[in-house]
Amino acid sequence: MEKINLEIFSSVAVDRKKILFVHQVSEIGGASYCMLNLLKGIDRKQFCPIVVLPHSGPLSKEITKLKIPVEFCKSLCSYPYNRSLFSYGGMKELINVYSSRNAFEHILNKIKPDVVYLNNMFLFPYLDITKRLNIKSVIHVREHWPQNQRQTQFLYLKHKILNNADKIVAINETSAAMIGDENHIPTVIYDWIDMESRREDSDLIKIIGDSPDKLKLYIFTGGLQRIKGTYEVLKAFSENVKDPNSRLLALGIPAKIELNGIKGVIRKLLNVCGIPQFIFKVKDILEHDERIIPVDPIYNITNILEHCYCSLSYFKIPHANLGMAECITLEVPVLAAYTDEALEYSYNGTLANLFPMNNYSAFVERLCNIENWRSSLCNELSHNSHKIKEQFDRSSNIQKFNNMLGQLI
DSSP: OOOOGGGGGGOTTTEEEEEEEEEEOOOOOHHHHHHHHHHHOOOOOTEEEEEEEESSSHHHHHHHHOOOEEETTTTOOOOOOOOTTTHHHHHHHHHHHHHHHHHHHHHHHOOSSEEEEEEEGGGGHHHHHHHHOOOEEEEEEEEOOOSSSOHHHHHHHHHHHHHHEEEEESSSHHHHHOBBBTOOEEEEEEOOOGGGGGGGOOHHHHHHHOOOOGGGEEEEOSSSGGGGHHHHHHHHHHHHHOTTEEEEEEETTOEEEEEEHHHHHHHHHHHHHTOOOOOHHHHHHHHOOTTTEEOOOOOOHHHHHHHHHHHHESSSSSSOHHHHHHHHHHOOOOEEEEEHHHHHHTTTEEETTEETOOOHHHHHHHOOOOOHHHHHHHHHHHHHHHHHHTTTTTTHHHHHHHHHHHOOO
């Protein structure tokens, strides 16, 4: 655990309440972006935000730009997500999170926050400490736990949250229904969408290699992630979209995929032994289809999305598909997996084309017949995309966030 510099609190006005945000990684991903939005929207007249991360990194740099103090607790980590506790990885995570609680308690005793804000539900083991120290707590539920998997673990997690958290925030109504009950009704705060703030002139000709006006651009924003269906999307496009003027922008996939370290060696050996590896299957598609264009991660993607013909999504587990909602606000057609979250994020399924989750043949069929449904979807988007803009409105969700904090203190 790194030493806390108490000088950072010298400028904290006595009439402002200290809100300690806790996040278990220092990289910038979906949950990190959402926390950055909360930090940008918090009422600084009432609250003094402070953030604890495990170490420095891209996220801490962004937080520092907001002139918000960042402290580090090296042992900070989270409870295993939907995996066997008897596996090596699950047991390691379990031991790590519970053994880190002394270090976390030391942080609380030094900072003395008025409220501890845990940025995802797998940080729930720290709620025992906040309750014992009589510190108000908020836990932000951003995840989906499958209804037919490891229910004993989930019920334990839910019991701990319901009994120890002072406030529960849910990313959407689906997550709220999953974690809440009649005595604990979560506050739903959507991760607001403000695509105008992400508008930046991009050199599309440099990215694509040609004028976007000459091409039919598809986009996939899931990066190099198995659970977001990277391989399925690339394979379906490569094998079924025959138009030579079509392109698939693969956002978040590096142009050159490196396989380093012990894991890289093991994957290479398994691949040589005839056990296909996800990473090699993706590499093979990229090497044989020049129409698929890897694009480095870009946050300011509004201009790119507005040139796209369709966004392709193939989530393999239920998840909050914020990228789909972002496209809908820009009236970009989306082909995505049917989940409760997808229904909620697409105005009950009317603003996206939803296929049964993990049904690859259905995905391919919708992709091959895109001309049959795209125009009617575009018409629906032109009339009702404002419904999603209202749902994910920045001002209303910031107000709910600050009101919720105000109720605690």
